[in-house]
Amino acid sequence: MAGAGAGMSVIRVGHLYPEYLNIYADRGNIAVFARRAAWRGHELEVRAISLDDPIVPGAHDLYYIGGGQDREQLLVAANLAAKAEPLVEAVIGGGAALLAVCGGYQLLGRGYRGFHGEHMPGVGLLPLETVAGTRRMIGDVLLDCELEPGERRTLAGFENHAGRTKLDPNAVPLGRVVAGFGNDGESGYEGCRIGRAVGTYLHGPLLPRNPWLADWLLAQALAHRSGGEPPELAALPDELETRAHEVSTARAHARGGRS
Amino acid sequence: MTVPGKLISRLDPAAIDRLAARLAAGVAVISATNGKTTTSAIAAEILRPRFRLAHNHSGANLVSGIASTLLAADGAELGLLEVDEGALPEVLRRVRPRAVCLGNLFRDQLDRYGELELVAERWRQAVAELPAGTTLVLNGDEPQVGSLGAGIVYGLDDPSVARPALQHAADSKYCIRCGSPYLYAAAYVGHLGDYRCPSCGHARPALDVAARSIELHGLESVAFDLVTPAGTQRVELGLPGLYNVYNALGAAALAQALGASLDEIAAGLARFSAAFGRFERIPVRGKQLLLLLIKNPAGANEVVRTLVDGGPPAVAVLALNDAIADGRDVSWIWDVDFEPLLERLETVVVSGARAAELALRCKYAGFDESRIVVEPSLGHAVDRGLALTPAGAELVVLPTYTAMLALQRLVAGRGLAKPYWERAA
Numbered sequence: 307m308a309g310a311g312a313g314m315s316v317i318r319v320g321h322l323y324p325e326y327l328n329i330y331a332d333r334g335n336i337a338v339f340a341r342r343a344a345w346r347g348h349e350l351e352v353r354a355i356s357l358d359d360p361i362v363p364g365a366h367d368l369y370y371i372g373g374g375q376d377r378e379q380l381l382v383a384a385n386l387a388a389k390a391e392p393l394v395e396a397v398i399g400g401g402a403a404l405l406a407v408c409g410g411y412q413l414l415g416r417g418y419r420g421f422h423g424e425h426m427p428g429v430g431l432l433p434l435e436t437v438a439g440t441r442r443m444i445g446d447v448l449l450d451c452e453l454e455p456g457e458r459r460t461l462a463g464f465e466n467h468a469g470r471t472k473l474d475p476n477a478v479p480l481g482r483v484v485a486g487f488g489n490d491g492e493s494g495y496e497g498c499r500i501g502r503a504v505g506t507y508l509h510g511p512l513l514p515r516n517p518w519l520a521d522w523l524l525a526q527a528l529a530h531r532s533g534g535e536p537p538e539l540a541a542l543p544d545e546l547e548t549r550a551h552e553v554s555t556a557r558a559h560a561r562g563g564r565s
Numbered sequence: 566m567t568v569p570g571k572l573i574s575r576l577d578p579a580a581i582d583r584l585a586a587r588l589a590a591g592v593a594v595i596s597a598t599n600g601k602t603t604t605s606a607i608a609a610e611i612l613r614p615r616f617r618l619a620h621n622h623s624g625a626n627l628v629s630g631i632a633s634t635l636l637a638a639d640g641a642e643l644g645l646l647e648v649d650e651g652a653l654p655e656v657l658r659r660v661r662p663r664a665v666c667l668g669n670l671f672r673d674q675l676d677r678y679g680e681l682e683l684v685a686e687r688w689r690q691a692v693a694e695l696p697a698g699t700t701l702v703l704n705g706d707e708p709q710v711g712s713l714g715a716g717i718v719y720g721l722d723d724p725s726v727a728r729p730a731l732q733h734a735a736d737s738k739y740c741i742r743c744g745s746p747y748l749y750a751a752a753y754v755g756h757l758g759d760y761r762c763p764s765c766g767h768a769r770p771a772l773d774v775a776a777r778s779i780e781l782h783g784l785e786s787v788a789f790d791l792v793t794p795a796g797t798q799r800v801e802l803g804l805p806g807l808y809n810v811y812n813a814l815g816a817a818a819l820a821q822a823l824g825a826s827l828d829e830i831a832a833g834l835a836r837f838s839a840a841f842g843r844f845e846r847i848p849v850r851g852k853q854l855l856l857l858l859i860k861n862p863a864g865a866n867e868v869v870r871t872l873v874d875g876g877p878p879a880v881a882v883l884a885l886n887d888a889i890a891d892g893r894d895v896s897w898i899w900d901v902d903f904e905p906l907l908e909r910l911e912t913v914v915v916s917g918a919r920a921a922e923l924a925l926r927c928k929y930a931g932f933d934e935s936r937i938v939v940e941p942s943l944g945h946a947v948d949r950g951l952a953l954t955p956a957g958a959e960l961v962v963l964p965t966y967t968a969m970l971a972l973q974r975l976v977a978g979r980g981l982a983k984p985y986w987e988r989a990a
Contacts (some may be wrong), residue, residue, distance in 0.1 A: 331899030
């Protein structure tokens with residue numbers, strides 16, 4: 307049935323290393339993509355891209371990479387770096403959407419130096435570098451974002467990272483930190499985005515209580531699928547999502563991390 | 566209760582060392598992410614006829630709570646201490662234990678401890694620095710624990726109760742030596758099981774104390790053959806679930822290391838009833854509340870599995886708080902396999918400070934939104950749940966730690982049950 311009606315599509319998701327990078331409820335993010343796509347009549351087809359699988363530009367409309375501990379990150383870092391070229395081509399050249407959370411976010415930069423000094427090569431897709439610090443940045447966090455000009459939205463989540471991420475001078479952050487630490491605890495910015503790719507430290511998981519970002523990414527993925535503009539997705543009754551967002555926002559204001 | 570403990574550990578940090586040293590039979594320490602309260606309560610029941618105990622039975626398991634316990638333990642012979650996994654290194658250094666029982670390390674409260682791997686590393690270091698005479702009692706089914714050193718190794722030996730596959734939330738599924746995925750001849754609880762690394766050969770050590778021929782009796786009890794170097798005995802435990810077989814085995818192996826005979830162990834297990842709050846039934850208005858603590862994916866998965874195996878209820882209350890003792894980061898609920906339970910529920914009542922987050926967890930699992938009742942107040946949530954529960958039936962409540970304490974106070978305040986500290990320990 308899927309794909310039969312007008313405007314219905316199969317959204318092809320490439321989930322990178324799901325068996326290694328899954329520490330902060332990453333499957334919650336995938337579930338949100340799947341349900342919110344289905345409620346609009348689209349089908350989400352999620353395929354794992356693991357150690358032995360190639361990345362084939364054009365084969366996926368949306369990539370997802372989640373978080374892991376340093377140990378798991380170390381296990382996949384070299385493998386991912388070896389696939390940098392097709393991944394950059396798929397996302398930057400080909401316009402596929404991408405969401406990278408926490409550890410995955412770090413690995414999409416140029417590199418990550420872990421807590422024990424071990425160096426992990428990065429993909430170089432996001433213009434940033436990360437070095438592990440001694441004090442972990444842990445707590446509720448709130449961001450002010452403007453992904454589309456004039457449309458300001460907030461993202462509420464939880465962060466837990468030792469890595470300090472430094473954006474290149476011309477890089478575009480995902481948002482401004484309203485409460486919490488953000489990329490490095492001092493720049494006042496969190497995350498990074500380029501084209502249809504978004505990287506962030508926010509988990510919690512991120513998408514259930516911030517469904518607007520899930521919809522934005524789904525629309526980008528549909529644009530990749532169709533080769534046209536991102537479609538306007540039908541509004542959904544997001545009462546529970548709004549309540550969860552409000553509680554999380556209040557938490558960030560009350561007890562978000564301070565540098 | 567821990568105010569004197571806090572004071573003394575602040576004013577004189579070495580006081581714990583001296584307090585521990587005055588115990589004639591020494592100190593035994595129990596730590597694990599999941600099951601340490603139950604394991605130490607079972608061990609206490611086994612050992613009580615043999616020793617006068619200094620036991621932190623109320624679960625005060627940080628350094629200050631241990632100081633309080635030792636301070637109040639006039640006349641005690643053996644210290645039996647449940648210790649928080651983060652506090653373990655300091656406690657081991659100070660009390661110089663005679664025996665240490667280490668159960669498991671699961672992903673839990675990452676906001677408090679940082680990464681699981683950091684905790685494991687601190688454990689390895691702390692164990693390496695133990696006095697030569699300390700006996701290690703190790704869960705061999707746990708890759709992070711089984712190879713910590715030479716000692717008495719316990720584990721399950723009954724593939725008929727194994728899970729068909731590793732769970733989503735399995736934590737240490739890659740070889741701790743070389744990083745390759747372990748192969749499991751049997752996976753029992755989370756990543757606990759009979760593992761072997763196909764690359765470097767790191768494998769579960771041989772078991773000294775094992776559970777065989779395990780029978781799970783729904784929400785009521787378990788029975789198994791307790792196999793030890795001193796012989797084998799069939800035992801019954803009035804607690805449900807495979808995770809409690811681990812708790813009983815750890816307690817039995819520790820008690821044996823402290824001199825208990827197989828008969829004493831079997832008698833202690835028979836006397837044992839649930840440790841406070843970890844598994845409780847409370848009668849309320851002709852119905853029954855069944856409280857099952859959930860606190861991390863591995864533990865909650867076992868609670869769900871036990872509920873489903875025991876004939877799942879039509880209504881359940883899930884209660885999620887996010888205080889420090891619960892973990893401020895609530896993302897772990899997305900790693901719990903609630904689906905087998907949700908598939909069988911007619912109504913789910915979600916409660917606690919993060920009720921809305923739980924509601925989303927159920928909604929995105931595909932649970933019909935119209936059958937989700939969002940009631941952040943715990944009292945109201947229990948009332949709603951009871952109203953939906955038929956007379957004579959049982960309302961299952963799955964609370965996180967502070968939600969469980971609040972529920973117990975609430976029920977006690979209505980004159981329905983005694984608070985745990987007024988019951989026989």
